[in-house]
Amino acid sequence: MAKERVTVIDIARAAGVSKSTVSLVLQGSSLVNEATRAKVNAVIRELGYVYNRSAANLRQAKSKIIGIVVNDLTNSFFAELAVGVDAVVQSAGFVQFLANTGEKSERQREVIASMREHGVSGLIISPARGTEAADLAPLVESGIPVVLVVRDIARAGVSSLISDNRAGALAAVRHLIARGHRRIAFLGGFADTAVFEARMRGYRDALREAGLNAGDDLVIGSAPSRAGGVTAIEQAMMLEDRPTAALCFNDAVAFGVCDGLRARRLEPGADFAVIGFDDVIEAKTAVPALTTVSVDPQGMGERAAELLLKQIKAGRAEPEAIVGPVRLVIRQSCGSAVERRAKEVS
Numbered sequence: 001m002a003k004e005r006v007t008v009i010d011i012a013r014a015a016g017v018s019k020s021t022v023s024l025v026l027q028g029s030s031l032v033n034e035a036t037r038a039k040v041n042a043v044i045r046e047l048g049y050v051y052n053r054s055a056a057n058l059r060q061a062k063s064k065i066i067g068i069v070v071n072d073l074t075n076s077f078f079a080e081l082a083v084g085v086d087a088v089v090q091s092a093g094f095v096q097f098l099a100n101t102g103e104k105s106e107r108q109r110e111v112i113a114s115m116r117e118h119g120v121s122g123l124i125i126s127p128a129r130g131t132e133a134a135d136l137a138p139l140v141e142s143g144i145p146v147v148l149v150v151r152d153i154a155r156a157g158v159s160s161l162i163s164d165n166r167a168g169a170l171a172a173v174r175h176l177i178a179r180g181h182r183r184i185a186f187l188g189g190f191a192d193t194a195v196f197e198a199r200m201r202g203y204r205d206a207l208r209e210a211g212l213n214a215g216d217d218l219v220i221g222s223a224p225s226r227a228g229g230v231t232a233i234e235q236a237m238m239l240e241d242r243p244t245a246a247l248c249f250n251d252a253v254a255f256g257v258c259d260g261l262r263a264r265r266l267e268p269g270a271d272f273a274v275i276g277f278d279d280v281i282e283a284k285t286a287v288p289a290l291t292t293v294s295v296d297p298q299g300m301g302e303r304a305a306e307l308l309l310k311q312i313k314a315g316r317a318e319p320e321a322i323v324g325p326v327r328l329v330i331r332q333s334c335g336s337a338v339e340r341r342a343k344e345v346s
Contacts, residue, residue: 006049015043020110023117031109031138066096066308067115067123069108071151073100074225075252076280077297078126081149084301085124092309094121101128105135116144122308124301126150129193133157145311149304151194152321159311159320161304165195165277168293168326169202172247172275175291175328177210181245181273185218187232187257189249196221196249199277203247224249229256230263237264245273245334251280251292258286258333273334288332295326 008026012019017040024032025040032040066089070078078100086096097120099111108128115123122145127135133156139146146158153160176184186203189196200219207214220235222228229248233256236243248254254276258268268274269288276283279294303324311317 006047008049010047011040011043011049014047015040018110020113020117024109024113029113029138031113031135063119063121064094065115065118065120066094066305067112067120068096068098069101069111069115069123069125070098071101071103071108071126071128072224073098075250076282077250077252077278080280080297081126081301081304084298084303085305086301087298088302088305089309094309103128105130109135112139116142120144122146122312124149124304124308127153129190143315145308145317147304147308147311149300153194157319159307159322161300161307161322161324162195163295163300163324164326165198166202166205168277168295168328169199169247170206171202171326171328172277172291172293173203173206174210175330176245176247176273176275176334177206177212179245179273179334182212183218183241183243183245184212185220185236185243185246187220187236187246187248188222188228188253189224191221199247199249218243222253224253226252226256226259229253229258230260231256233257233260243272245275247275247277249277251276251278251283251290254290254292254333255282255286258288258290269333275334279329283329284331286333291331291334292329293326294329295324300324 008019008022012022017036021032021036022040025037068082068085072078082098089096097115101108101111105128124147126149131153133153136146136156136158140157148158148160150162152162173184186200204214217239220232222232232253246257248257254274257274261268261272266272276290276292278297279292280297283290283292307320
């Protein structure tokens, strides 16, 4: 009876690694550390696996596939962004593969490797925390078009599309100050990301220009999620001199802040002013409707897809860095019902 052919899956199972890691070893990728490479190669020799390079080359031929790699698919912002991407790439005859890294850089390496195996024509990536330019170098060297969204990475050598985070935060805090607030908190987000840094800069700049305290006690970081928002507002309410308003890192945090306020029998918009960031679909229908800085996530997805398709068509193209405009949308969580107009900010 003929012996069954050893597969990459068999190698991965025996070595205790992922299929994508085995593929990287077979391709001679520098992304795999030496200890893992040695372990995988030992299993390959032991099981007698033979790498069919011709078949691999066929698999790696460019397809009509666009890869989308996001850092947190539990945030509805990324679902809306993916809808925008799909609307553009579908009309151009492409399909999209969507993967979630959960902020894990190792998972990000694996899904990118897997997408390369399937011969993706280009990648749209919202990088996981800690991603560095060196992590994207293999993509740059391979000539695969890449567009970074939401988070930019300095000196990565790829195109990027981000929002004007400083301007959005500046407009939001100016609005809170205009409504009489003097103790304004910044709630949620990871301090080691460029997005947090830019939004924090706008927050502090607005306070300074009004001669208000921009002390660290009012800046409370947390996971950029609804649960993180609950945690952040709980800490803020324990301050001796409590804030009366907050700019939240994103809408997910803002929704959590509203939950935490209600748990303390405080009504968002009436007892405490809340502003989010993103303007996801739920922001308009929330109770109270959420005042937020709109970055138009679906529109961002559309623009990212258009930029990527342009690069695919051109082949190797010079990287473009685009900063999209934002707008403050005033609703009931911070402003009266008659103040539903949107204020454009550049």
